[in-house]
Amino acid sequence: MNTTAILSYLSDLELHNEREWYHAHKTQYQEANTEFIDMLWQLIMEIGKTDSSVINNNPHDLTFKLVRDTRFSHDKSPYNPAFRAHISAKGKLPIPVGYFIKIQPGNRSFLGGGLFTDMFKDATNMVRDYIVAHGFEWQRIINEKSFPETFRVKGECLKGIPRGYDPVHPQAKYLKNKSWYLEYPISDDQLQKDSFIKFATDIFIRMQPFNTFLNNALIGFEMPKR
Template sequence: MKFKKESLFFLKDLKQNNNRDWFSENKSIFIEAQSNAKELFESIKEKLEEHDEIGKDKLFRIYRDVRFSKDKTPYKHHFAGSFSREGARLRGGYYLRIRPGESFAAGGFFKPEKEDLLRIRKEFELDDSEIRDILNNKKFKNYFGGKLEGDELKTAPKGFDKKHPSIDLIRKKAFIAIRNFSDEEVISDNFVAEVDKTFRILRPFFDFMSDVLTTDLNGESII
């Protein structure tokens, strides 16, 4: 299964013609591109289920909610979808976006709940050696640059020392690993395999964070 060049061209054209009249005139092309995207995401899910337990998966709609946005363009010029891990003991989720010139695969914790965020910060305050080992792993560096993306505070959160050695991690409000893909990679024959390989390399990070979020600071299970 591959993402077709024609589907990528549709997204490029949509960016330049993001209006309802053009979209209506090209609805049949959109339906073909969307079908291609659905098949691609289904192939990725099948690969994921060979090595992880996946609960919900979702291909997001191309229609934008413009009610509270200054940008009134009606359509997203990308296809994107997510794959959530199954159950209370497996934390984290996978994400893929295909947008001309701005495609990426990602995984992690985009908006942790307040309690989860505090638990993660407390873990890094207590001991950051395990997460540092994961980030410094050669494969993680090759695929994700050895770092976590996401919004962060400008200073230490309340109750934490701004001079703590792990303050770079403690300040974070999200913990996301991202690998970018070129257009050539997206339409290549081995794109699904590369996305799956990318997601496999996230597993040590997910396993560590799942352990953190299902135990207290003494390592005792809370589920």
């Protein structure tokens, strides 16, 4: 696995973020993408040793396009110079939650887990209700020694406790969230080490209790039909 090829291509794309350059360098893209797919294969196999729900994924189905939707953005750059993928029991769908990886040069890469999206009101309410009912379990997970040493729960929040929830609940701080996720930053140097797969797998394994809690909360959730 050659992560240097991935970083090199993405750095060049960021410098030449235009359609003409992109189409003229399809071979470089294909080489970098092949390396990224190989990385995902290895991660699936390693994560699958402790989370068998991800084993049957095809990494080609887990990646997100480089092409940006610029219709409502002031930034009209046509491409997002980052390779991204979500590995979960249902592929790259945001629910059930799984393991997210973003590779972007300039030390902007990260490993992620949890519920990133806040666009599904039903999902948000399901997680809030589950935290209310299983507050001790939630607190045990986020207080586990390796968790605060490694992660901080992130997510868009309301300014106050949402209506219908107890403002003095022991986990009231987290009831304000509309999403709950983790991000672990990765440097370019870490990405290029031979030990990266082992290192990334260890970080993802540390996320598993957090992911399991959220997925238990989201049992029965159905993605909206288009």
